[in-house]
Amino acid sequence: MDFADIGKLLTDGKNLGGLAQRIYFGLWSDVATWPVDAELPLTLDALGSSTGSIAMKPGKRMFELYTTEDAAKLDINVIGEEGGKGYEFLLHVFAPGLNKKLLGFMNATKNEDLVLIAQDSAGQFYLLGCEIRSAKFQASDGSGTGSTTDGRRGLGMTFAYRTHSLYEYTGTIPLTEAVPEP
Amino acid sequence: MIWTDYFTLVGVLPGRIVVPGHGTLDFSDTSLPVEKIRTLFEKGFPYLEATSLGKDTFYLVPRMVAVRPEINLELALPAKKQPRKKS
Numbered sequence: 600m601d602f603a604d605i606g607k608l609l610t611d612g613k614n615l616g617g618l619a620q621r622i623y624f625g626l627w628s629d630v631a632t633w634p635v636d637a638e639l640p641l642t643l644d645a646l647g648s649s650t651g652s653i654a655m656k657p658g659k660r661m662f663e664l665y666t667t668e669d670a671a672k673l674d675i676n677v678i679g680e681e682g683g684k685g686y687e688f689l690l691h692v693f694a695p696g697l698n699k700k701l702l703g704f705m706n707a708t709k710n711e712d713l714v715l716i717a718q719d720s721a722g723q724f725y726l727l728g729c730e731i732r733s734a735k736f737q738a739s740d741g742s743g744t745g746s747t748t749d750g751r752r753g754l755g756m757t758f759a760y761r762t763h764s765l766y767e768y769t770g771t772i773p774l775t776e777a778v779p780e781p
Numbered sequence: 782m783i784w785t786d787y788f789t790l791v792g793v794l795p796g797r798i799v800v801p802g803h804g805t806l807d808f809s810d811t812s813l814p815v816e817k818i819r820t821l822f823e824k825g826f827p828y829l830e831a832t833s834l835g836k837d838t839f840y841l842v843p844r845m846v847a848v849r850p851e852i853n854l855e856l857a858l859p860a861k862k863q864p865r866k867k868s
Binding site: 623651652654660722724768769770771772773774775776777778780781 | 794795796798799800805826828
């Protein structure tokens with residue numbers, strides 16, 4: 600590993616917070632191949648990015664979930680004891696309304712192994728899930744009808760994923776079904 | 782000419798794919814610019830392959846050189862037309 604100087608790494612001063620208004624989700628068991636850790640990560644840049652894309656099994660694909668503006672965020676927490684440090688991603692989203700499709704989504708995912716991808720306001724993507732560990736539905740925050748007429752109905756959901764390293768995801772997200780290779 | 786003459790989608794049905802840096806592209810849309818598709822292919826986009834026409838149009842010379850490194854690239858390329866001198 601070669602360390603390097605780190606300056607103010609903002610492109611044209613851009614550094615808007617928050618997440619894009621859509622996240623991507625799928626079943627962990629539907630993923631055929633996963634990105635891999637960079638080989639010989641000799642630079643800090645290489646150590647901060649995974650290589651490759653997720654690819655789905657035939658007949659499977661990733662899906663979109665709309666989230667209310669400024670109601671989604673990705674927290675990165677350090678976990679573990681000394682000598683065993685790692686990270687936990689917490690992805691919070693708020694899907695407005697209590698449409699039966701949304702209720703069904705929560706019912707279907709609450710005990711399921713998931714893969715999720717979020718995009719921040721700078722355009723970077725983050726993958727929650729890897730070959731050995733899935734993302735999980737962890738909590739519901741602010742779900743329900745709201746208590747006043749200036750509140751809002753909807754489902755607030757938090758998904759958690761634990762990992763040894765933080766990576767930017769640079770691969771593609773297939774929203775169309777995979778087919779067998781000829 | 783449309784991009785599907787030069788490249789073909791493999792491994793997925795024609796449809797939407799999120800491509801970092803390019804947004805969400807709908808590969809069932811044959812009006813996507815050929816140059817954009819070519820750029821993705823050359824950057825290692827996992828769901829594209831060049832058709833025979835695509836290989837001949839964009840990659841013929843490199844392929845010849847790869848197969849027969851003894852080929853003189855300058856001789857293999859078509860000669861540039863010299864502008865006519867005005868008399």
